[in-house]
């Protein structure tokens with residue numbers, strides 16, 4: 171039997187990052203501080219926020235109030251598309267640090283591959299060289315965009331955070347991340363509202379029963395066993411604990427293959443081959 175110790179991955183710049191983190195997308199300002207304090211109490215040491223989530227200040231309040239030392243927490247934020255120039259991105263990251271009440275960030279991502287994200291990336295490279303950011307990465311980049319930003323910049327992104335769950339396993343992109351040496355991080359690892367389909371799925375339930383786990387834990391375990399960092403979000407302490415309690419068992423290859431068959435290879439949202447997504451991001 172394995173122990174319940176949080177496992178980590180080592181990024182391409184040598185930085186270590188927990189395999190399971192806590193996402194704060196759509197958590198209201200009024201609830202965010204307490205939710206993050208609960209997540210830290212439940213054992214999470216990776217917190218994933220973004221400028222666009224409008225809750226960096228509240229995450230910062232939790233970081234200030236908790237007795238978990240700052241150096242034990244891996245803190246991620248993301249630069250939003252309206253800040254995609256060198257000067258704006260730099261200023262916005264320094265502003266994020268102020269809101270998060272920290273003098274360094276563990277990871278900063280380009281949130282969306284839109285507009286002049288190359289200039290924003292150059293600002294991130296400089297802040298990385300100055301030591302204000304420990305790692306820089308990207309989010310929602312297709313394999314082709316990811317290969318491009320890697321080829322034409324000095325510093326390779328450490329991570330690509332993309333939608334990944336049982337119904338959208340991202341095999342093609344995953345292979346390319348492994349090839350280029352970029353860590354795969356899953357957003358929406360519980361497939362957001364489609365989580366009910368995971369909970370009701372006969373095959374997932376059968377595997378869960380065998381391991382005395384829940385279908386949700388199987389869904390998360392599947393991806394961490396693929397070496398993917400997952401950042402589930404929950405407002406409820408019991409669920410937070412459930413979602414992190416996935417280090418004391420392992421899925422067999424046969425079980426992994428059963429779950430692989432659930433892949434529909436289709437995003438839950440429009441994706442970048444739809445121009446409406448650009449208009450949505452800018453609205």
Ligand SMILES: NC(=O)c1ccc[n+]([C@@H]2O[C@H](COP(=O)([O-])OP(=O)(O)OC[C@H]3O[C@@H](n4cnc5c(N)ncnc54)[C@H](OP(=O)(O)O)[C@@H]3O)[C@@H](O)[C@H]2O)c1
Pocket residue numbers: 192193194195196218219281309310331332356357358359360361362363365386401402403404405406409410412413
């Ligand atoms: N880079 C990007 O563009 C991007 C986009 C989306 C998300 N993200 C990041 O990824 C994180 C996670 O994604 P997400 O928040 O969209 O979705 P998610 O984690 O896939 O799903 C969250 C949903 O699952 C429910 N849930 C969580 N644990 C549960 C459990 N054990 N049993 C039953 N229901 C459970 C939550 O409800 P309750 O809260 O009521 O428990 C919530 O409705 C975000 O918070 C954010 O940090 C990034």
